[in-house]
Amino acid sequence: MPTPSPDTLSAQLLDAARRAGAESADAMVLADRSVTVEVRGGALEQAERAEGIDLGLRVMLGRRQACVSASDPRAETIAEMAERAVAMAREAPEDPHAGLADAAQLAEDRSAAALDLADPAPEPAPDALQQDAARAEAAALAVEGVSQVQAASASWGAREMHLAASNGFSGGYRRTSRSLSCVAIAGAGLGMERDYDGDGRVYQSDLRDADEIGRTAGERAVERLGARRPRTGAYPVVFDERIAASLVGHLLSAVNGTAVARGASWLRDALGEQVLPEALSLIEDPHRPRVPGSRPFDAEGLPTRRRAIVENGRLTGWTLDLATARKLGMASTGNAARGVSSPPSPTNWNVALTQGTRSRAELLAEMGTGLLVTSMIGSTINPNTGDYSRGASGFWVENGEIAWPVNECTVAGNLREMLLTLVPANDARPWLSRVVPSLLVEGLTLAGE
Template sequence: MTETLEDLTRQLLDAARTAGADAADAIAMRGTALSVEVRGGALEHAERSEGTDIGLRVLVGQKVANVSASDTKPSTVAEMADRAVAMAREAPDDPHAGLADPAQLVGTYDLAALELRDPAPEPTAAALQEDALRTEAAARDVDGISQIDSASAGYSLRHVYLAGSNGFSGGYARTSRGISCVAITGSGTAMERDYDGDSRTFQSDLRSPEDIGRRAAERAVARAGAQRPKTGAYPVLFDERVSATLVGHLLAAVNGASVARGASWLRDGLGTQVLPEALSVIEEPHRPRVSGSRPFDGEGLPTRTRRIVEGGRLTGWTLDLATARKLGMESTANAVRGTSGGPSPASWNVRLTQGDRDRDALIREMGTGLLVTSLIGATINQNTGDYSRGAAGLWVENGEVQYPVNECTIAGNLRDMLLGLVPANDARPWLSRVVPSLLVPGMTIAGG
């Protein structure tokens, strides 16, 4: 009989105590993943994986060590604990290490309200293949498509359980179901591609294969005949598909680990204006059926709604226990961890304030500039906020889309870019990062 993840974490903690650890926490993960890819109306690739992984963090005084394994035999658990304690005794002291105080730990929580796991049965490989075939067929039916690079469907189920010698014990399961398609138009040097996809917690929420395939193809066709844009300073409108990357750069800059190292362009920005006054960034870890939701963080602290930016002003950092101690603050319950390492801070679901106009209105407002639909590579200076990325999309003149563009670079400074943001109202509410299309009034575009 397969041992429960709760049993495995208890065994790890007992072994750590026997080996001489003063404190310890353990994580156990068990998952199943299934993916299918088709090409030319036939099965191209199918893969299924199953496994259990365990991780143990021990503290001997203020010395810390982490070990992990994918073997759950009792002998392996005992060896892990012995090795971890031996490693910890040789490690330097970490004055900021330590488990949560029992008073900080999550109490009761309503796991059912988060709807993290679809109760529907696991889809068969045949069902996934059928979804991928329907997606590919819909894309092929669009005029102008020369080939389908890929059409795929997948499913995963992951169980997570955490426990600590401080008394914490808890876990949950999470499902994911997705379909994606990459379509190509043209050939040779005139070849252009684009994509569409959808990933949901519940199968019933997933968009249809036909919609995904058709939209991927239409996007690819819209890029046919792409050319380089003009070089100069112009407004840049980040399409909703890529706009969340801008908020992602902000979240990276307010991550406590970066701030504690002094490697953030916002390291002195607490309480200052980082967005226009009308905009806020709100973290919402309890949204149902969303991939970033969870009842507690990787150290057993209760997650909660948090305003990272309010009225344009930065209100706080994203912290786990260790980085909070380094900065003389309290954890924001944002610890994330896997089996191979200790906790580190990360953001959960976030939502940026939306505007009152749609994307077309912002296109008309920008006059002449670039609508970015795809980003390639990145050069971001974490200390200064200097920003440079390869981009492709559509060139706009007199408030109307004129032609597709590619092979260009957009550059600016994140501090200035974020302070000038103008949001649309087209964010998809089911994503973990709910961010609409965003207009940056001025950036440098290097084209032809």
């Protein structure tokens, strides 16, 4: 017997919840397919195909709620899920902020057609994925100085999601993904260095060429040979476009409704205040076509919308789902996300920071002497104060030119102060969910030699 569709299964979950005694409920069903291929030494290293369906049910008794999940779509499993969820909800503590959306809050347009999230091209054959990975590996190995390729992999995936709730909401959509990556190692022994390149797209036809990805990974690894620690002191730092989005990520974490409601945010008292330079805005747009973060509605059935998180440098609002909005006495921003085994929580979709007019090279020239960071490890962020410390590697810059590679150093500062000094380049990749260019930050402390 074929597995019922996600919309049919979500309706069955709601019916089972009602029969088990739930006062209200919502259900999420995810149907996934994926293929991943890894190559090493020109030969197939690993091939994996996965197909599965995940069911999630949240039931409510008054202000008590419970979530259960399963990966078995049989009718008896669905009935058992509902009974167990209701029994759990009876024992759960009351949450005054829990509850489904009112019918008037629900998205009216639930179609994802305009977002172009699913590639109509057929699923690629495993041989095609293997050829892409092998080409990337060969291109990396062809770079002089590359000693080996740690990993070259290609993958494809498709997911169908359906959300239904007892408040009358029912909607779903399909999305696809295609990715290719390569990690190259240069040098030998204790002098080995590695770096990577990769790409991930909704449409296979948009994916960057495998030869380019492999060659770039190899060149980046070779450029890192001979790395040493920089001088300790206070210097300006340019965060390369590859990792600059992490700075925006810290800001997004600080304006997340969960952190704000708990009082555990270094921006908790900054609503309406300047948090970025006046020329910069941070825009969230969940309606960008062919971008992984796009969606027509959130995990509570509310419509998603374009909004300015920061406008002309000033913080305009928090990122909220229904529960955190109720806790803060505000309205949801349509940013609820959830998995099948947990209740909704706020998150961000696609965000873009205002780009500058200068290239990264021009930013380095403006910086003069300092550090270009191309990769980071570890993280120590104080959520209450914004004190920031991360391990970094990259390149030392003298007189505006890259002088030598750097590793084993720590970059430290305070995020509130750092973000106010941002100077953006113009090199952000427009197809990413976080469109953030290289960023110059003044006055950070480097711990090196």
